[in-house]
Amino acid sequence: MLYVYAVTADHIADSDDLLPEEGILPDVPVRRFRWGTLAAVASPVPDTVFGAATLPGRLEDAPWTRACVLAHQRVVSALLPAATVLPLKFCTLFSGEPALSAAIAGHREALERAVDRLRGAREWGVKLFFETPAPVARLPETVGAGAGAAFFRRKREEQQARLAADAALDLCVATSHRRLASHARAAVANPVQPPELHRQPAVMALNAAYLVATADETAWRACLSDLERTYAAAGARYVLTGPWGAYNFAGAGLV
Structure with a gap:
């Protein structure tokens, strides 16, 4: 059997020499199979x-699966410079x-279009977190005459404060994604992760990926830095990952 990590193109000279020595399992070699301008690793x-x-x-064994996922990612990451x-x-x-050869032949046109789309670009991830908002300040309790009216006024003001905070968060998320996407070749907003996955003491509000041309990375990173400065006071925290x-x-x- 063959375990396939990636399809590659535009290989630099001697790129086979840069293949990792170890693959998905310990002591398993990594090879490149070529078909003209395309290859599979x-x-x-x-x-x-x-x-x-x-x-x-095997996949029910969580530690084994995690080790294999990391090994897969290591091989793919090692290919990126070459x-x-x-x-x-x-x-x-x-x-x-x-x-494998039959699959390459059957998908060749789609693979070549994908190569054109990805050539000269890298994927970066941005996760946007907000610290869990503090409870809305409550008015002092009122007793006696007018207590009922004060109670409903307090509830209304608390609801308005929550709505304003939610609107501000939504605007930050939308603005952040729009501005980062404007400097990227393509962008996607993936589902946000629950706390048990991201393990951060905060709420994830954006989980996005951006395909950024290497020539545009300086401008894209500058945009991210500007967003960090703009929304720092609002409790926003941006986590950059990649390149992937x-x-x-x-x-x-x-397949």
């Missing part, structure tokens, strides 16, 4: 681990080189 893997009868059970990289999803598998293989922009892949 893959590792031979045993059926006893990645075969249809055994892989589902080629245009179309990363494939985790556990893209083929029975052997003939099946362009998973969000590569297309459907080979």
Whole structure:
């Protein structure tokens, strides 16, 4: 079997020498299979681990799966300086080189369009967090005459304050994504992560990816810095990650 990490193009000279020594499993080599201007980076893997009868059970082992996901990402990241990289999803598998070759041939036009889209650009991630807002200040309790009217007035003012805070947050998120996207070749806002995944003492309000041309990265980073200054007082915290293989922009892949 072949475990395939990515399709590549625009290879620099001697790029095969830059392939990682270890692949998805320890002591598993990484090879590049070429078809004209396109290539696939893959590792031979045993059926006893990645075969249809055994892989589902293996994936139930969370530490093993995490190690494999990280190994997949390490290989893709190592390819970025040496080629245009179309990363494939985790556990893209083929029975052997003939099946992989047939998939490349069948998807060649789509792969070449994806190469054109990604050439000279890298994917960056931006996560926007807000500290959990403090409770809205409450008016002192009122007793006696007029207490009922004061209670409803207090509730109304608290609701208005919450609505104003929510509107300000929404405006920050929309403005941030729009401005960052204006300096990118493409952008996508992914679903925000729950606290058990991001593990931050804050609320995630934006989880976005941007395909940025290397020639535009300075302007894009300057835009991010300006947003950080603009919204710091509002409790906004931007987390930049990357560069990554362009998973969000590569297309459907080979399967």
